[in-house]
Amino acid sequence: MPPISLLIKPVSSNCNLRCKYCFYHSLAENREIKSYGIMDINTLETLVKKTLAYADMTCTFAFQGGEPTLAGLEFFEKLIEFQKKYNIKGVKVNNTLQTNGIVIDDGWAKFLHDNNFLVGLSLDGTKDIHDMNRIDSSNKGTFNRVMKTVDLFNKYKVEYNILFVVNSTVARHAAKIYNFFKRKNFRYLQFIPCLDPLGEPGGQIYSLTPDRFTTFLKTLFDLWYEDIKNGNIISIRYFDNLVSMLMGYPPENCGMSGVCRCQFVVEADGGVYPCDFYVIDQWNLGNLKESDFDEIAKSDVVKEFIEVSRYVDPKCRQCKWLNLCRGGCRRNREPFADGKPILHYLCSSYMEFFEYTAPRLYDLARIFSRRIGYGIGME
Numbered sequence: 485m486p487p488i489s490l491l492i493k494p495v496s497s498n499c500n501l502r503c504k505y506c507f508y509h510s511l512a513e514n515r516e517i518k519s520y521g522i523m524d525i526n527t528l529e530t531l532v533k534k535t536l537a538y539a540d541m542t543c544t545f546a547f548q549g550g551e552p553t554l555a556g557l558e559f560f561e562k563l564i565e566f567q568k569k570y571n572i573k574g575v576k577v578n579n580t581l582q583t584n585g586i587v588i589d590d591g592w593a594k595f596l597h598d599n600n601f602l603v604g605l606s607l608d609g610t611k612d613i614h615d616m617n618r619i620d621s622s623n624k625g626t627f628n629r630v631m632k633t634v635d636l637f638n639k640y641k642v643e644y645n646i647l648f649v650v651n652s653t654v655a656r657h658a659a660k661i662y663n664f665f666k667r668k669n670f671r672y673l674q675f676i677p678c679l680d681p682l683g684e685p686g687g688q689i690y691s692l693t694p695d696r697f698t699t700f701l702k703t704l705f706d707l708w709y710e711d712i713k714n715g716n717i718i719s720i721r722y723f724d725n726l727v728s729m730l731m732g733y734p735p736e737n738c739g740m741s742g743v744c745r746c747q748f749v750v751e752a753d754g755g756v757y758p759c760d761f762y763v764i765d766q767w768n769l770g771n772l773k774e775s776d777f778d779e780i781a782k783s784d785v786v787k788e789f790i791e792v793s794r795y796v797d798p799k800c801r802q803c804k805w806l807n808l809c810r811g812g813c814r815r816n817r818e819p820f821a822d823g824k825p826i827l828h829y830l831c832s833s834y835m836e837f838f839e840y841t842a843p844r845l846y847d848l849a850r851i852f853s854r855r856i857g858y859g860i861g862m863e
Contacts, residue, residue, distance in 0.1 A: 488535060488748065488777065489544040491760055494528070494555040496520040496752040501551065501584050501626060504617045505651050505690045507679035507761070508550065514682070515765055520752040522555055525562055527754045531772055532566040536575055538777040544578040548760070553587045557595060564599055580604070582647065584618070585633035586626060593633075593640040603644040604674070605633065609661035613654050617690065634668070645672035645719075650700055651690040652678070658703035666711070666718065674721045675704065677830065679761070683819040685829040698833040705841050712848065723845075726808060730849035742810030744793035746786045748777065756780050758789045761815040795824045799831075805838040 496519040497512035512518045523531075535543055545563070567577050581596065582604040596603055607630050608614040615625025637644050646665060654661065665673055680691050708720055725735045735741055746769075749757040754772045757763045767789060769780045780786070793814045800811045811817070812834070817825035828834070838845075 486540065487542040487544075488539040489546065490531070490535060491546045491548055491747055491749045492523075492531070492552075493549055493749070493751050493763070494523040494547060494552050494559060495550045496522075497550045498522070498554055499549055499551040499584075500554060500586050500620065502619055502621055502623075503649075504619070505649060505678050505688070507681070508763070510681040511761075511763055515763075520755070523559070523752040523754075525559070527752075527773060528559065528562060529566050530754065531750060532563065533570045534772055534776060536567070536570045536573065536577075539575050540573070542576040542578065544580065546580040546582070548582045551584055551586070552581060553583050553592065557592060560595065560599075578602070582606070584626070585630045586620075588633040588636055590636065590640075593636040593642055596637075596642045597640045601642070603637065603642055604647045605630070605637070605644050606647045606649075607634075608648055608654065609657070610664045613657060613661065616653065617649075617651065645674060646670045647674045647676060650675050650677050650692060650697065652692050652696055653690065655692060655696040655700040658700045659707060662704055662707045671717070672719045672721075677816075679815065682761075682764070682815075685816070685818070692830065694830050694833045697830050698836045701833065701837045702840050705837070705844075709841075709844050709848075726845055727848045727852060729808060730845055731853050739813030739815075740810060742796075744790050744814055746781055746790070748780070758786055759815075761813075762789070792820075792823070792825065797825070797827050799827060803835070805835060808838055809834050 497508055498519055498521075499506070499509075532545075535545070545567075547560075563579070571577060579599060580602045584606050595601075606618070607627075608616075608618055611625070611627040614627040614630070618626050618630075620626055636642075648661065648665075677697065678690055678692055680686065680688055685691070686693070704720070705723065708718060708723055711718055721737060722740075725737045725740055729735055729740070738745065738747065744759065746758045747760065749760050749763055750772060751757070751763060756769045756772060756775075757767050758769060759767070767785065769783055769785050772780075796806075796811055800806055800809070803809070809828075809831075811825075812828035812831070814825050816829045817827065820826065
């Protein structure tokens with residue numbers, strides 16, 4: 485059996501924040517059951533047992549939400565207990581957690597360090613920018629609480645990276661945001677384009693426009709490239725993936741591969757879906773309490789989900805940047821036309837960005853290829 489990676493939503497769509505651009509809230513609103521509550525311990529045990537029976541070599545348990553920490557620390561302590569109990573094949577187990585950081589305290593931070601969790605912490609830059617959209621149920625900004633979590637992560641030496649959502653307003657402040665992260669010595673950054681509700685591109689006040697996204701990407705790249713050339717290595721996941729692809733490696737970012745794969749997204753009730761962006765009734769693949777991974781992976785629904793993503797628009801086939809773009813994630817190619825994905829909503833942004841950065845991307849690929857040849861990595 486292959487390695488396996490799960491994306492688990494232990495509290496379904498439940499969250500202690502009310503972020504204005506939350507895509508999962510909009511997905512949940514379109515399901516027959518908006519929230520599946522908190523995953524019970526029996527479901528967690530079944531999930532771990534079946535995962536470790538299926539996997540070979542490595543497996544990853546990635547927890548997202550909603551806000552996964554609302555399941556409680558004891559839930560994750562049981563996770564570790566079950567992993568030790570059922571890992572009879574000696575599979576390498578990776579645990580990751582994406583969190584808004586609001587409930588993290590000393591106990592959480594110590595647990596995450598002691599159990600080698602890689603944490604993605606959501607932080608939208610400076611206080612004024614972050615508090616614009618990432619608010620709590622009382623409509624108050626959360627920047628100060630997240631920064632306290634940063635202090636705890638540093639204190640307990642938790643391995644973490646920063647997740648930043650790029651929306652229409654903040655896209656105008658790329659330099660301010662990058663320099664803030666740089667001053668705070670955040671070395672691992674993910675900039676995630678804001679998602680609109682499924683099938684409704686460009687209809688929200690926070691929706692990215694191609695022009696603004698282009699400006700954001702170009703400004704961000706200029707700053708990042710200057711630092712890289714000066715030996716100040718800061719990891720930006722998207723740029724790292726582009727350089728790796730030019731070096732001949734496959735992208736590790738799913739949306740850059742050109743074809744969908746089954747991600748095994750597990751909701752709190754044990755229901756399985758092929759992608760985090762499609763946790764809706766139409767794409768329910770079954771339930772882990774009743775089915776095994778091998779059965780789910782070979783289902784007709786999975787085949788249908790993957791097959792439609794193989795379609796390449798004629799304009800993409802003629803584009804000189806297809807080897808880097810690969811058409812983009814199908815989530816940004818909705819709504820379909822005649823049952824087929826349309827051009828990526830931000831297609832013009834990427835075309836202009838590649839035209840602007842290609843010589844420097846190839847330059848970095850050559851530099852890092854030589855370093856690897858001498859046994860020296862990107863850091």
